Each structure stands twice: as structure tokens, then as C-alpha cells.
Amino acid sequence: MSGEVQAAAVLGGLQESEQLEDSGHRGGRVRRQRIGLGDWLLPVYTVLAFVFLLIPIVYTLVFSFNDSIKSNISWRGFTFDKWLNVCNVEGGAVCEAFANSIVIGLVATVIATTLGTMIAIALVRYRFRARSSISLLLFLPMATPEVVLGAGLAAQFLAVGVPKDMTTIILAHTMFCISFVVVTVKARVASLDPALEEAGRDLYGSPSQVFWRVTFPLLVPGILAAALLSFALSFDDFIITNFNSGSVSTFPKYIYISASRGIPAEANVIASAVFLFALVLVIVAQVSRAARAKRLAKLS
Amino acid sequence: MSVSVREFAERGADLELVGIQKRFPGFTAIEELDLTIPAGSFFALLGPSGCGKTTTLRLVAGLEEPTRGRILIGGTDVTETKAHQRPVNTVFQSYALFPHMSIIENVAFGLRRRRIGDADARAHEALRLVELDHLAQRRPAQLSGGQQQRVALARAIVNRPALLLLDEPLGALDLKLRRQMQLELKTIQEEVGLTFLHVTHDQEEAMTMADTVAVMNKGSIEQMGAPEQLYELPRTVFVANFLGQSNLFTGRVAGTTDTAIAVDVQGTRLVVPTTRAARHQGEVTIGVRPEKVALHRDAPAVSPSRNVLGPGHVIDVSFSGVSTQYIVSITGVGTVTVFAQNIGIGPIASEGDEVWVSWDVEHGFGLDDDPADAGKFAADDDTHAIAVQRREALVAELEES
Numbered sequence: 251m252s253g254e255v256q257a258a259a260v261l262g263g264l265q266e267s268e269q270l271e272d273s274g275h276r277g278g279r280v281r282r283q284r285i286g287l288g289d290w291l292l293p294v295y296t297v298l299a300f301v302f303l304l305i306p307i308v309y310t311l312v313f314s315f316n317d318s319i320k321s322n323i324s325w326r327g328f329t330f331d332k333w334l335n336v337c338n339v340e341g342g343a344v345c346e347a348f349a350n351s352i353v354i355g356l357v358a359t360v361i362a363t364t365l366g367t368m369i370a371i372a373l374v375r376y377r378f379r380a381r382s383s384i385s386l387l388l389f390l391p392m393a394t395p396e397v398v399l400g401a402g403l404a405a406q407f408l409a410v411g412v413p414k415d416m417t418t419i420i421l422a423h424t425m426f427c428i429s430f431v432v433v434t435v436k437a438r439v440a441s442l443d444p445a446l447e448e449a450g451r452d453l454y455g456s457p458s459q460v461f462w463r464v465t466f467p468l469l470v471p472g473i474l475a476a477a478l479l480s481f482a483l484s485f486d487d488f489i490i491t492n493f494n495s496g497s498v499s500t501f502p503k504y505i506y507i508s509a510s511r512g513i514p515a516e517a518n519v520i521a522s523a524v525f526l527f528a529l530v531l532v533i534v535a536q537v538s539r540a541a542r543a544k545r546l547a548k549l550s
Numbered sequence: 551m552s553v554s555v556r557e558f559a560e561r562g563a564d565l566e567l568v569g570i571q572k573r574f575p576g577f578t579a580i581e582e583l584d585l586t587i588p589a590g591s592f593f594a595l596l597g598p599s600g601c602g603k604t605t606t607l608r609l610v611a612g613l614e615e616p617t618r619g620r621i622l623i624g625g626t627d628v629t630e631t632k633a634h635q636r637p638v639n640t641v642f643q644s645y646a647l648f649p650h651m652s653i654i655e656n657v658a659f660g661l662r663r664r665r666i667g668d669a670d671a672r673a674h675e676a677l678r679l680v681e682l683d684h685l686a687q688r689r690p691a692q693l694s695g696g697q698q699q700r701v702a703l704a705r706a707i708v709n710r711p712a713l714l715l716l717d718e719p720l721g722a723l724d725l726k727l728r729r730q731m732q733l734e735l736k737t738i739q740e741e742v743g744l745t746f747l748h749v750t751h752d753q754e755e756a757m758t759m760a761d762t763v764a765v766m767n768k769g770s771i772e773q774m775g776a777p778e779q780l781y782e783l784p785r786t787v788f789v790a791n792f793l794g795q796s797n798l799f800t801g802r803v804a805g806t807t808d809t810a811i812a813v814d815v816q817g818t819r820l821v822v823p824t825t826r827a828a829r830h831q832g833e834v835t836i837g838v839r840p841e842k843v844a845l846h847r848d849a850p851a852v853s854p855s856r857n858v859l860g861p862g863h864v865i866d867v868s869f870s871g872v873s874t875q876y877i878v879s880i881t882g883v884g885t886v887t888v889f890a891q892n893i894g895i896g897p898i899a900s901e902g903d904e905v906w907v908s909w910d911v912e913h914g915f916g917l918d919d920d921p922a923d924a925g926k927f928a929a930d931d932d933t934h935a936i937a938v939q940r941r942e943a944l945v946a947e948l949e950e951s
Contacts, residue, residue: 449646452612453660453709468648546689
């Protein structure tokens with residue numbers, strides 16, 4: 251699950267910047283020290299680390315403009331063709347796989363986020379029998395190797411006689427996403443002051459009004475983070491998908507299969523597009539946050 | 551008077567708690583509580599932490615259900631109703647302002663839930679009352695603690711509840727702001743004429759603000775009355791020490807007349823008026839407030855209208871500007887604390903001086919506690935035990951210095 255790490259990093263970045271902003275005012279002065287080993291070692295090390303991290307992404311991006319014929323390994327000249335005709339190759343197999351991945355990701359995310367949020371609230375707010383064992387059981391899908399989960403599910407579907415298609419993929423993805431949603435939302439629920447909900451009740455809010463006007467808006471950041479995480483997990487899952495997809499193609503599965511005969515540049519196009527989309531999202535979020543902070547600073 | 555959440559209360563309603571008991575898994579917060587708060591009054595529930603005062607408030611608000619007993623607001627039984635169905639609003643200790651809403655949205659929240667017209671105009675009016683209308687569009691996080699406190703108050707009173715509950719709302723403010731808010735709260739209560747139920751552990755706050763103070767301890771009310779009445783005539787050791795300080799003496803009643811009883815305290819006879827003594831025979835505890843005790847450099851003339859103790863030695867003098875506190879050790883009796891106004895210049899006695907103390911017989915009071923109960927086997931949280939512990943702590947402190 252390499253994408254999962256990426257997603258967590260992006261999400262972590264989103265949340266971290268919020269905290270940094272809060273503590274920004276208190277930032278002390280930077281102390282100047284004698285020029286020594288650390289003064290050049292750290293920058294060099296940092297640059298090397300970033301180069302190492304970014305090379306695959308840069309490679310993917312650059313080779314999406316390669317005028318390749320079959321395999322996309324050596325540079326043969328610059329072209330926009332692959333970007334413009336991304337869906338016209340191999341009968342649109344890349345695009346179909348991509349579209350499948352998006353649909354599966356969205357449906358699994360909606361189901362997992364809804365169920366996971368409800369579970370998280372129940373686990374934090376109510377005391378019931380077997381509460382702690384349920385908490386523990388919810389961790390299991392995260393701790394179990396994906397190969398085992400995927401194979402186990404595939405065996406169950408076979409035993410029950412369910413044909414493998416989009417539905418089985420969505421079921422499988424929902425299953426492992428719920429755990430991540432519960433963990434993420436639970437932290438948010440736990441940090442919510444119960445007095446806020448009590449104030450809502452005290453101010454004539456019926457239980458459903460209190461939930462939708464007080465609890466839910468306050469949980470939204472946690473729920474959004476959970477939804478992003480679960481979409482990212484679903485979108486790039488290969489192992490579990492491969493066991494439970496039958497003949498349905500998803501984006502990771504398509505790339506895996508085509509890797510044996512040379513990955514087409516169209517795959518690079520889609521990967522680059524996803525990367526750029528995520529990058530734009532992060533930049534927009536940061537800019538709007540900075541603008542809001544400025545506006546607030548002006549107010550006070 | 552019918553009370554509905556759909557309409558504004560014309561005036562405050564009275565609150566009646568009948569035989570309330572509240573048990574939580576593992577402990578009992580309130581053993582047996584009966585309480586009537588008349589409409590339009592400013593009522594303070596005073597007690598140490600864990601005495602059940604906040605639980606009482608939450609029961610009235612509908613945030614907890616009583617194990618036993620009934621709650622009546624304006625004569626209507628509300629025991630079975632939920633928090634949002636009660637004509638009651640609370641100012642929470644943490645203020646509990648909704649962080650995702652602007653100040654004006656916070657204040658209008660209750661009005662909107664009840665579908666009361668003109669919600670915005672009424673909310674602005676309430677914000678003007680607490681002088682914060684210019685901050686209506688801000689978020690709670692952009693306000694100072696004192697401002698948040700006032701928003702919380704506006705958010706509650708804008709609903710014109712029959713009963714307003716205040717859960718230590720001034721606890722988080724600094725001293726100066728607290729004094730200011732105490733005055734403001736009192737003014738607002740008189741202006742809008744609602745019934746206020748204020749829960750606090752700050753005895754000064756309770757006495758300054760409330761018409762009636764109930765001192766609560768271990769889940770029941772020890773004593774209730776006007777602040778000056780509670781202070782001048784405490785009925786239990788707990789009240790005598792929790793509300794201000796007291797010099798307490800224990801002895802056996804040695805004689806009674808029509809108007810007074812005489813108590814033998816280690817050979818000295820101390821007289822207390824019969825009307826100011828709760829018990830008239832056997833072992834009794836009597837006391838006097840430190841500011842009522844006078845300090846003498848020479849033995850005062852014996853007079854039937856004054857109790858005299860001495861001679862003793864001054865063991866501590868602490869000068870605090872307005873007054874000086876002397877601690878006098880009298881052999882056999884223990885220590886007596888004296889607060890003296892600094893009418894002259896500087897303290898009139900210093901450490902080690904031989905002195906006498908005296909007070910007007912009319913200023914003494916006799917407590918209702920059974921002195922025999924006090925002892926080393928008493929529970930730690932017992933009123934007597936607290937008195938004993940305080941005394942021991944004081945003695946230890948003195949021995950150290």
C-alpha cells in the first residue's frame with residue numbers, strides 16, 4: 251500500500267499545517283550558530299532525500315510526454331499525443347480501468363465513511379457490553395496482511411457462490427476502509443467537548459437537530475480526512491482487488507498486467523493527472539487557509 | 551402558571567425539588583434533597599467540589615435523570631421531560647460556545663430551534679445587554695475569556711427562560727474581571743427578573759450575588775438562608791468554616807438562664823444567647839467570628855456582656871494593610887484567631903506578647919453538630935473531620951514557623 255502512505259502524508263500535511271498556524275505566533279527567533287559540519291550536511295542530506303523521493307514522480311510525469319511506440323522506457327521525443335488521445339488506445343482500456351477505480355473508490359468511501367462514523371461515535375459516546383473488544387476487533391483488518399484478507403474474502407465469495415464483479419470489489423474495499431475511518435473519526439469525537447452537545451440540548455435542540463447542527467459540523471474535518479484516506483486506500487489497492495475482481499479491471503490492476511509487456515505512456519498520463527489534481531487540491535487548501543487567517547487577523 | 555418552551559417566560563418561575571436522589575454507578579451524588587427556590591430570586595448553591603451541587607444543576611437542566619424524586623418548574627412537573635423541552639437555560643462552566651458558528655449565530659441558536667420570529671433582532675438586543683454587539687460576526691475563538699463568558703450569558707438569557715442556571719461561570723476569569731462580572735450578572739438579573747440558580751464553590755461570590763445561599767455538603771443541604779444570616783448564625787461546623795472563618799470551642803453546658811446558656815470550656819465559662827444556640831444541653835460546640843473578637847494588652851474588666859479568654863500568647867501576627875490577623879494561643883483552650891481593623895498605626899501586639907481576648911456575648915453562636923461525633927474514627931470528608939483537620943493543619947503550620 252504505497253499510495254496509502256502518500257495519502258497519509260498528504261492528510262497529515264493538511265492537519266499539521268493547521269497546528270503550525272496556531273503556534274506560528276509563538277515562533278521564537280532562529281539562533282545563529284558557528285558554521286560547522288551541520289551547516290552544509292543537513293541541506294545536502296535534505297536535497298538528496300527529496301531527490302530520492304521525487305525521482306519516480308518526475309519520471310512518471312516526464313515520460314507521459316514521451317513519443318513512445320510500445321514500451322515507454324527510452325526517451326523518443328516530446329509529444330502531447332498521449333495526453334490528448336489517452337482514451338483512444340487499446341479500445342480505451344486505460345480509461346475504463348480508471349473510471350472503474352473512481353466509481354469503486356467513491357462508493358466504497360461513502361459506505362465506509364457513513365458506517366465508520368456511526369461506529370466511532372458509538373464507541374466513544376456510549377458504554378455498552380463488549381465495547382473494548384469491538385474496538386480491538388476493528389483494528390484487525392489493519393493488522394492482517396492484505397494477501398490473507400484478499401484470499402480469505404475470495405474463498406468466502408466462492409463458497410457462497412457470489413460472482414466476482416464491481417460489487418465484490420466494493421464490498422472488499424468497504425471492509426478494509428471502515429477500520430481506517432473508525433480510527434480517524436474516533437480521535438475527533440474523543441476531542442469533542444460533550445458540553446457542546448449538552449448546550450445544544452439545553453438550547454431547545456431535539457436530538458437530531460443537535461446532531462446535524464452541532465455534532466456533525468464539528469466532526470466534518472475528521473470525517474473528510476477519513477473519506478480522503480479511504481478513497482486513497484481504495485483507489486490504489488491492488489492485492490485485495492486482484493483476488494476479488496474477476497474480469498473487472500481497475501487502474502492498479504491494469505498497470506500491473508500491462509507491466510509485463512511494457513507500461514503504455516497512457517498510464518503515465520493518468521498517474522500524472524491524479525498527482526497534479528492532488529497537488530492542486532493541497533495548494534488551493536493552503537491558499538484559502540492563508541487568506542482566511544489574514545482576514546481573521548485583520549478583524550482582530 | 552403554565553410554562554411552555556414555545557413562549558417567553560413573563561417572569562421567573564419557582565423551582566421545586568422534592569425528595570431528589572441521584573446515584574451514579576459506584577457512588578451517590580445526592581442522598582436526599584428537598585429545595586424550593588422562589589420565583590425571581592437569585593439563589594446560590596455553595597459547596598466544595600464533589601458536594602453534589604453541579605449534579606443538582608444538571609438534574610434541573612435535564613442533562614441527568616434523578617434516581618428518585620420530582621422536579622417542578624413553575625408548578626409543572628418536568629421530571630420526565632428532556633432537556634430541550636424544559637424552559638430552562640444554562641451558562642456552562644466551559645461556556646460551551648459553538649466554535650463553528652459566529653457569535654450572533656450562537657446567541658440566536660435557541661430562538662431558531664423554537665422558531666421564534668425576529669431571532670436576529672432579539673439576539674442583537676441580548677448582545678447589546680452584555681455590550682458585545684460590535685463583535686456579533688466574530689467566532690468564539692477570537693474572543694477573550696470574559697467576552698466568551700458574556701456571550702454564553704447572552705445566549706442563555708435571550709431565550710427568557712423561566713429559570714437560568716449558572717454553573718460556576720466565573721471560575722475561569724481573573725479576580726478583577728470576576729468582580730466586574732458579578733456586578734453585571736446581578737444587574738442583569740434585576741433587569742430581566744428571571745430566577746437565577748447559581749452554583750459555585752466561591753463563598754465570597756455566593757454572598758455578594760445571591761439573595762439566598764444554600765450551603766451544600768456531601769449531597770445534602772447543610773443550611774440555607776440570606777448571606778448575612780448564614781454568616782452571622784451558622785448552624786454547623788461545616789458552614790461556620792466554609793463560609794468565612796470561625797473560632798470554635800467545645801464544652802459542656804454548665805448553666806442556663808432565661809436568655810443565655812453558659813458553656814464550660816476547660817474551666818472558663820463562655821456565654822451564648824439561647825436564641826443563638828441550637829443546642830441547650832450536654833456537649834456543645836460554640837463559636838465566634840474572628841473579626842468580632844477584641845485583643846487586649848491588659849486583663850479586661852469582668853462584665854456579664856462579654857466573654858473573656860486569657861491570658862494567652864500571640865503566636866503569629868500577619869499584617870494585611872486593612873486589617874491584622876493575630877493568632878493567640880490560650881493554654882487548655884487552643885488557638886483563637888482575631889481580625890483587627892488597623893484603626894491606629896501598625897499592629898497593637900507582637901509575637902510573644904501576653905494578651906487577653908474578648909467578645910460580646912451577643913456575637914457568639916452555638917452549633918447543632920454533636921461534638922461526640924467528632925473523633926479520629928470519623929470519615930475524612932465528615933464536617934467534623936474537616937474542622938479537626940483544619941485545626942491540625944493550622945497547628946502544624948504554626949509549629950513549623
